[in-house]
Every structure is written in C-alpha cells, then in structure tokens.
Amino acid sequence: MPKLADHDARRAQIADAVLRIAGSTGLHSVTMRSVAAEAGVSVRLVQYYFETKEQLLQFTLTRLAQHMAERLRVRVAAAGEAPTPRDVVNAVLTEALPTDAESRTFHLLYTAYAVLAVTDAKLAAQPFVDAPNAMEDLLVAQLRAAQQAGDMTAQLDARVETVGLLAMSAGLGTSVLLGQRTKRDALAVLHYHLNRIMPTS
Structure with missing residues (x-):
C-alpha cells in the first residue's frame, strides 16, 4: 500500500507541474522535459508514469476535472441542505467561469485541449466527450x-x-x-438568462 500511495503522489506532482506550465505559458509549452523541470524530477521519471504526452495530458485534465467537481459540490452545499434546481x-454555470486561478487554469487547459483534440485523434479520448455530456444531462434533469x-x-x-x-x-x-468583459459582467449575463428561464419570486 505505501508504494501505491507514493505512485499516486508522484503522478499528482507531475500533473500539478503540467497545470502550472499550462496556466502560465499555455498548453503548447507542455513537454516531457518542461514538465520534468517544473516538477523537479527527471524526464525518465515522467516517462515512467506517462509513456506519451497524450497520456500525461489526459491524466492531468481528469485530475483537474475532479478538483472542479469537488469545488462544485462545495458550491452546491453552500446553497443549503435542500438546494433547488435553480x-x-x-x-454549475458559476463554477464554469474563470473567476479565480484554479478555474482560470481549468478553462485555459480544457479549451486548448479541445482545440488540439479536433485534429489529433490520440487526444480525442472518450472521457473527454463523456464529461460534457454528463454535465448536460445533469442540467437537463x-x-x-x-x-x-x-x-x-x-x-x-x-x-x-x-x-x-x-x-x-x-x-x-x-x-x-x-x-x-469582467467576471462580474459575465455573471450578470448568466443570471439574466437564468432569471428568464426560472424567474425568482
């Protein structure tokens, strides 16, 4: 068990390095060498855990999505014990906006990844398609x-x-x-349309 925990920690360390690079200089700056340098490990170690850049990016995106899902759970919980559909x-819509460092990185990485996936079949992994579909189904419900x-x-x-x-x-x-536009202006637009669909009393 300790070894498994160490492996998980190493993967997280490497993925976090990807996020720092992508968040500051863009996804195009992510290479095995740049990630190794940012994480303070050898290129060989990065390649031990992730054989290809595609695997590295997919893992990082999944890890970031999990963090954002947890943030969403916290935001929903803040609405009370019995949150309404509204x-x-x-x-969900508020959390999707780049309102702080982590959500900004998520938006940057996700958008850049989506553009690359259009022309690179290796990046167009099914989980990348499933997550937006699941979010859509959640909101429809x-x-x-x-x-x-x-x-x-x-x-x-x-x-x-x-x-x-x-x-x-x-x-x-x-x-x-x-x-x-500012974050405040973007939120105002979202709330305007949300009020149109589900007016508040």
Whole structure:
C-alpha cells in the first residue's frame, strides 16, 4: 500500500507541474522535459508514469476535472441542505467561469485541449466527450425538475435551454479570459438568462 500511495503522489506532482506550465505559458509549452523541470524530477521519471504526452495530458485534465467537481459540490452545499434546481444550475454555470486561478487554469487547459483534440485523434479520448455530456444531462434533469415544481415554464424545451446555457457559459468564460468583459459582467449575463428561464419570486 505505501508504494501505491507514493505512485499516486508522484503522478499528482507531475500533473500539478503540467497545470502550472499550462496556466502560465499555455498548453503548447507542455513537454516531457518542461514538465520534468517544473516538477523537479527527471524526464525518465515522467516517462515512467506517462509513456506519451497524450497520456500525461489526459491524466492531468481528469485530475483537474475532479478538483472542479469537488469545488462544485462545495458550491452546491453552500446553497443549503435542500438546494433547488435553480441553485444547482446556478452553481454549475458559476463554477464554469474563470473567476479565480484554479478555474482560470481549468478553462485555459480544457479549451486548448479541445482545440488540439479536433485534429489529433490520440487526444480525442472518450472521457473527454463523456464529461460534457454528463454535465448536460445533469442540467437537463434540473430544468425538468424545475418544470415539475412549477418554477419553469412547461413549454420550454429543457434540453435546448440547457445547451444554450452551457454554450453561453463557455463563451462568457472565454470572453473573461480575453479581457472582453469582467467576471462580474459575465455573471450578470448568466443570471439574466437564468432569471428568464426560472424567474425568482
């Protein structure tokens, strides 16, 4: 068991080095050599745990997504013991915005990875596709629950509204990264559309 724990710690150490590099100079700067230098280990050790750069990036993205999922759980929990569908949707959309260092790194890495995956089949791993689909299904379920509770108009298409909200959230995140608008302005836009779908009393 101790050896397994050491291996996990090493993988985490290496993945965290990837995040620091990607967050400061971009995903294109991530190489086995640059990661080894940032992590303070040998290139051979990085290659021992990750035979290819693709494996390294996939592991790092998965690790970061797990961190963001935990942040989301904390945000939802902060809404109270019985969060409403609106609370959950608001938490998801808010967490998706680059409002601090970790969420900024997630947005940068995820967006850059997605662009690379378009032209590199090795990077287009199934988990990368499954995660957004799972998030979409989660929000669809929340919107339908809101409809059943009478908090959202039954005539609205929950799936279409969800797709629109997620696409808008992603676009707003990019606009924040580019400095086109502030985090506060992006949140205001999200809340405007959320209020349109699920008006507050």
